[in-house]
Amino acid sequence: MVSEAVDAGIDRVLWTEAEIAARVAEVASELAADLRRLPEPVVVVGVATGAFLFLADLVRRVGAPLAVDLVRVESYGDGTESSGRPQVTADLKVDVAGKHVVVVEDIVDTGNTVSCLIAHLQKKGASSVSVCTFLDKPARRTVNFQLVGDGKFYRGFECPDSFVVGYGMDFAELYRNLPYVGVLKPEMYNKKTSN
16 A cells, blocks of 8 residues: 555556556567567566566566566656666676567657667677567657667557656656556656755
């Protein structure tokens, strides 16, 4: 149960816990069907920290052989706007050379982070790169990223152009534990940035 103090920062709920679970199951089924056609196990790369809940829920529902690793890419800091200059700050341990990679993201908005990651994985020799994002925010897209090889784009929900938190996504490291996705009240982040 989430406390009233946490809920007080939320303007409105976009997707409930039940809606999220149903959509994750659908995406996992689509992904599993595609992965089973591949001749060897894929590497699923979760983008820390925002994608951790989606990653866990997703891979538990994919009935196909796979390896899982995490990468950390930072571009937000404590703000609500991406810096536009993402950097890999913690790299993979799993070798992706010659393998199909599925990048699991919490949200794709500008496309800067996923574009940076695709280029990073391509340099490491990935034979193909797919992107599986929980939320897709095309209204904010500034970079048209290119998938690699037979890569495919999977998405859970199309997100409105609002600052959202919950289900792993945060503002200043808070709200990740919400079981739903909600729009953060502007006064919550305006108060932080006005100090």
